[in-house]
Amino acid sequence: MPRMLRMPGKDVLPPGPKRELVAELYVHYREAARPPLPQIATLTGTMPNPHKVSRETIRRLLTGTTTSQWAVVDALLRALCHLQDRDPDGRRWLEPDDNRWDENDPATCREHLRRLWNNDIDGLEPDEAPATPPAAPAQAASAVPPARQASGGWGGTASPPTDNPWATSSPPKPAVQTGGGYSDEPPF
Template sequence: MARIIQMPSKDELPEGPTRTFVVALRLYYRSAGRPALREISKLIEGRQDLNNITASQETIRRILRGLVVPHDWNRVNAVLQVFCELSKIDPEADADQWEHMVESHRDYIKRLWDEALEAEPDAPRTLPPTPPPPSSRPGSGGGGFSDDPPF
């Protein structure tokens, strides 16, 4: 039996556009019967109708846990397409039975994905560590010379 990917707590994934996107995508995951990550990945692999996108099990897990919002819509669309196929939902049909909106399932998820992507903070820049300043104590190698032999 496949391990079920749990919805992250509000401490793990606070309210906001990313959580809204994850909650919505997980509706399709649940409707598809919570398939194994391996199955989802295999159903995506090598499909020309999905632009030959790949999605590893880890990528899918991270999306469903809200750890990442892919920058590539094709990857999200591929995951959604597989969920829709498994649950026999036409992704181009109106999603109004779920959200009382007149947009397709695909457009609904794409809108939430856009909002989540735009709300993500820029990744923090990490700078290389600054080397310590050379010591100026006598005999400590200050001045650019070392007591060690050159070999």
């Protein structure tokens, strides 16, 4: 009989973003009754929108020894939710009498796991991570010279920047050949 996976201890997987991600995966793994890894692997390749995940990759995700692409983590979540007969896009905590229920957290299982996955990739602690995506930065003063802006970009007809020693506003002059036959002009 195969050994059942256990949540890694804090000595093996210290507190931090990786542990938060693995702990969330374990919530779903436990609620699916700790299915055998081959069963999960088979399911990832046969569900709607399949993304085949090997049992070794599943083991490594559940033990925190790897962080995989989102498509792999999502396939694992969908397989575990399928075994629970649960929608991964449903609200994370279903019942108000659940001690984990948070009225102010309408996140779905998939949204919450993706946030934890991003935190793990970026190395952010859960309380450091932005709750919403940051707003687009305000437009700063342009580093493009005014002549370039007026001409409609770098493909325009404005004069070349003065700090470019190879740029000319007129056709290149033929190199003067003296003795050695080499030119200082670039070959392009």
